[in-house]
Amino acid sequence: EPEVTQTPSHQVTQMGQEVILRCVPISNHLYFYWYRQILGQKVEFLVSFYNNEISEKSEIFDDQFSVERPDGSNFTLKIRSTKLEDSAMYFCASSGGGPFNYGYTFGSGTRLTVV
Amino acid sequence: GQQLNQSPQSMFIQEGEDVSMNCTSSSIFNTWLWYKQDPGEGPVLLIALYKAGELTSNGRLTAQFGITRKDSFLNISASIPSDVGIYFCAGPRAGKSTFGDGTTLTVKP
Numbered sequence: 001e002p003e004v005t006q007t008p009s010h011q012v013t014q015m016g017q018e019v020i021l022r023c024v025p026i027s028n029h030l031y032f033y034w035y036r037q038i039l040g041q042k043v044e045f046l047v048s049f050y051n052n053e054i055s056e057k058s059e060i061f062d063d064q065f066s067v068e069r070p071d072g073s074n075f076t077l078k079i080r081s082t083k084l085e086d087s088a089m090y091f092c093a094s095s096g097g098g099p100f101n102y103g104y105t106f107g108s109g110t111r112l113t114v115v
Numbered sequence: 116g117q118q119l120n121q122s123p124q125s126m127f128i129q130e131g132e133d134v135s136m137n138c139t140s141s142s143i144f145n146t147w148l149w150y151k152q153d154p155g156e157g158p159v160l161l162i163a164l165y166k167a168g169e170l171t172s173n174g175r176l177t178a179q180f181g182i183t184r185k186d187s188f189l190n191i192s193a194s195i196p197s198d199v200g201i202y203f204c205a206g207p208r209a210g211k212s213t214f215g216d217g218t219t220l221t222v223k224p
Contacts, residue, residue, distance in 0.1 A: 004157075033211070043158060043203060043214040056211045091157045103148070104212070106157030 002026040006092050006107035013082055013114055021077045021110045023092030032075045033093040033104065034067065036060070043091065049075065082114045119204055121215035128194055129223050136218040137188040138204030147180050147187040148205040148212065158203055162189070194222050 005024040013019050025032050034046040047057040049067055066078045075094075079086055089111050093104040121138050128134055138147070146165050150158035162173050164180035164187060171178055177190045191198055201219050205212040 035214075042216045043152075043205075045211040045213065048211055058211070093157075103160050103163050106159070108155070109157050 002105070004092055004094055004105050004107035006090075006110050008110060009108065010111045011113070013112070015084055015114055016081050019079050019082055019112060021079075021090050021092075021112070023075045023077070023107055024073055025075055025092065025094030026096070026105055027073070029094035029096045029105075031055075031095045032067075032069070033095075034077045035091045035093060035106075036088040037091065037109075038088045046077070046090075079112075082112075084114050087112055087114045119206055119213055119215035121202075121204055121218050123218060124216070125219040125221070127221045127223065130194060130196060132194055134191040134194055134198070134220060135188060136202060136220075137186060138215050139186040140206060141185070142206070143184040144206035144208065145184065146207050147178070148207065149176075149178050149187070149189045150203045150205060150214075152201045152203065152217070154200070161202075191220075194220075196222050196224055198222050 007022045011019055032049040035043050036046055037043045045058050047061045047067055048055045064080045068076050089109040091109045092107045095104045119138055119140050148163050149161045151161050152158045161176055162171050162178040164171055164178055167180055167184045168182050169180045175192045179188055181187055187204055199222050201217040203217045204215040
């Protein structure tokens, strides 16, 4: 079964530092997403990415966040200057279909802890 | 923004019992998704519903897309210990999904 792979599984960083979370989506998928889940809360949409550009983003996804698909296989989420409230599980997801096929495959997540 | 309300928030049941949970929204969705999340893992898609009134099964799971397109329910029959986890409904629209708060299911052997 194809998988979405995320690395690292756990990242601890100091407040103010930059972090890059990495994802390898399923190889023939065209739509990529980042979601986050603060401990004990629901999964929240951050950003969707298609055709090398952001197609949708939430109010959480401010200027401190950016996404990139640098090489055709990786999909990264960068947080420029981390804050304590950025501590959460960050999930990458991908889907193969168009706007009406939302059967995402999620990765296992990266637990980001900002200290 | 759009909000999905899931109920109940948590359930404690005995193995073998049937479970029912639902999800409502003030907005219309054209697709409803049900996910399960195990501890420390990402959500896994269980069932996708694409048509109002649709009833879809996946093993012991059955989900229905409400006729008003503002609600959906998920039933689990004959629960087993591995059904433990958090169940999320999600309503996708325009390239993103809004998730409900989740229903936490505990199954006692």
